Amino acid sequence: MGQMNRRTVRDLRRGNRSTLLRQLYFQGPVSRQELGALTGLSSGSVSNVVGELLADALVEEAGSVESDGGRPRTLLRVAPGSGHLIGVDVGETHVRVELFDLMLTELARWEHPLTPGGLERDPEPVVGHILAGLEAVVAKSGTEPEAVIGVGVGVPGVVEQGDEVLVHGPTAGRDAVPLERLLRTGTDLPLFIDNGATAQGQAEMWFGAGRGADNAVIALIGSGVGAAIVTAGAPYRGATSSAGEWGHTVVQVGGRACRCGAVGCLEAYVGAQAVLDRYGRAAPGDRPGKAARTVSRRAARRAPVRTSRPRSPRSWGPPEPRRGRARCWRRPPPISVPVSPI
Template identity: 40%
Template structure:
């Protein structure tokens, strides 16, 4: 089992089983992940889910209790037998941080070991910023979180960053962000975030939304799914065989820059006819404006106004929205034919309001643009985590590192 950071590079790997000690470490990692995913479970359920013997599961739970990562939480009735003890993550034993990084600011969130959100800090605004300013935003947000949580800060596992572009790992092991659509030069992740020796993990933001949905959301349990993030930019996470796909250099999922119309509308990446040039927020609102739509701003309020005006009978807004739904259906329909998903999940601050009232129309549009057989084999869902998905998924990166690396042996109880 391994955990992958930006660039798809396994950064912390639990080696293949070759000794009894290694087997025990791997099984302990699996048990810890099961407990965190379940939130609350029992030793018997752990044994059943993991394929371990009841005795082995009980011994591994004891190990995790002794190092302070798992706790007993009372008991439930066993239908006439002895009460069954409940097991859960010891939430206060560690914290992890996830950040949603955009070109216009950052949202940095702090979670405990049970993935309860315990604090948040935002920086930036409506104007586009350069990488230097974004790096300063991240630093300021982390300082603010540290100052408000001084007692818990020493338990910080690491910081995860969900970034707007492709994140690769170079030959020297450095993570590099390639944010072509933002017009940024290649940026070392260490230039954006340096936390004084604390591990920093980075990956594309759409993949981080997918990670959150895989762990706790509407992709959980799916073997094959696509998770679309619609905002100013457009991204995708691909789930294949129950795992998040990265590709050879972590660019898998750059769906927003696949071409759906040769020589079509100009895209921020420099190409023409990309998916993002039709269903990214700026593209949607520019199309509405050129058709005669009247609105203020460029963000979520303007997108909501478009939807509301269309539902109220405004013909210009309705025609614009029809075009958005059809373009989205065409883009996702191609993915249905290409990947054969059992679930399609749509999130992002543009995708969420579209799904609120248009999910049936979006489903019909996807089916209209895909082959009939795979078109009947998927279900459409809204992202469970809403606007917090990218930060939540990013916070899982340090947590996965803890699970995969068997860092439990280095921790002292308490």
Template identity: 50%
Template sequence: MKRTSRDIRTANRYEVLRRIIARSPTSRPELAAATGLSLATVATLVGELLELGMLTEAGFEESAGGRPRGLVAANASGGTLIGVDIAETYVHAELFDLGLTVLARAQEPVRPGERTPKQVVAQVAAAVGSVVAQAGANGARVLGVGVSMPGQVDRENGVLVHATNWGWHDVPLLDLLAGCIAYPLHLDNPLHACTTAELWFGAARGRCDTVVVNLGTGVGAGLALGGALHRGVSNSAGEWGHTTLVLDGRPCHCGSRGCVETYVGAPGIMRDLRERDAHGPLLHPDDETATIDALARGIAEGDPVAVDVVRETARRLGIAIAALVNLLNPEVIVLSSWVARRLGEPLLAGVREAVARHALRRPASAVEIVLSTIPTDPVCLGAATFALEGALASAVAAGGRHFV
């Protein structure tokens, strides 16, 4: 697709804003060096963002042998953004200022049997209403809401095309949400949200090629190639959880068998535990979170069943990641989402060992495998950046109208 000068300018404006938020405060020369844009172009774009109220002047810094450099920073009081993480067992919302600092959090449970689009939309509306109420006066200036929904998403039309674990097909989710949420809405999936969060604030920042493995109820691999989020031609890149790990293996919700997700996602881990010790204290049959938490405690206490289950999970996950290492030759692979966070270092060590054994030596020696260090919900953080992108585009389209 041919990019127009307007497209390039829009992308540059957003890149400058991203760099400032991720490393604030900063100077115009530092931005020029980081983005590869000319100092004149950076100065013009910063001026536009200052006029919009998205940035503020932040004093000066001394420079070697020259005049002090003016610093700019995100204007924290310029408005707020909301990121929503719709997961298989919960809806979590976080409200951020324009510096992407969390101001409020809320969570609604998603119980078995309560997963119709109408029910989930009501839970999203409740969570959004809660964070706005908590934020008080700040909540009155919401510039947009980014919503992450697991599955294949048509982000341009706001349609959830297919959610394997939910049984949803062609759900006009954005239209349904717009019926009860009055703010601008932006829809995408957790793979893209997590990867964006890592690009802005995590292990992918400053890297060229990164894979973010999202390990929760579902499993996927977000891609940042050439330092930018890779969506694919239909916004479906990253569905690595539905590649085959075991030929003719466990049945998967997608209709295939032996998918990666059926072995290393939370339900697959619970199945392993059930096969080893169905009546033991580690397994909570109707509660994924409680089971993974019990496994984490079991590992710390040296429980042999917990150690065995997590070791096998790490081995399978490492074998699947080895294929990504061979295929993409990335600089870094980030283990993200709640299962990876709870199982932590024991899972990481097992994955590293399996990748070293099963990947080709040269790409394996070049890749770094780490746990995500983002302190907040990475899906909410990434979803909020989608809302920020939309807010910036809307302001520019409206002729540079100030946000506040």
């Protein structure tokens, strides 16, 4: 009984530490009084736990603000150097590995080009690149491996979470790549593997436009097309973990050929290669490759891209609504399509 009580008290303290750290990380810098209001913990509990976190150097003071008629309130934040994070972006055309402090200041970066679909067709070289990147950023930043809290790995395709994380490719090739097991052959760092669009969506919910929202759809349009769906504040994966895999949804029956082998997929219209192909065809007078280089360069500068002979959207997409029929009540915002360098 006594042992159970001790464990309960210890668990309560761990829970309070976790609650306060979470609020400090996502809402900080905040004062002790604000922490009390955000967490519902008593001022005594906040004071005790903050004292421990300061002593452990997990939290630090970050200036002060005036309070109504009282003493200035000291602001607190998570100490940026008390831990490090690594992000791994396995895209269609590159592996990028970056190491950050807890304020997401980039401390080191490593990158290697890939051929599209490489992870599905032949995963071992990609795994080798990821492991090389992890080693490189840890060494370059001078970080102790023990200080790395976690490695987030975003990959294309359907990621099946379970006893073993499996990656299923959206196009052709080898299915069910045991990515976690393969990475474990070369690293002991804590790994969190997910679909790249899902990972981007989580970041958007934590730090971007999704903050405070309960329901959101975050679209990723690059070489492939994916989306993160958030319902009631939690990621929605669907029965087969593929809820956001909409790139190979047929949007035009009998439409453009897609690299997955089907025709009329969304990716065959808005994926980076499809945009480059269409742009190249729209400027027939240009030298081969010039149009593609132009669109890639302008996309990198975020400059608008205009073809020399504009084509009607009718020629590549679903038919537009006829004049006089029901229309959108508001013009949708322009879509910016990031295009990977080729």
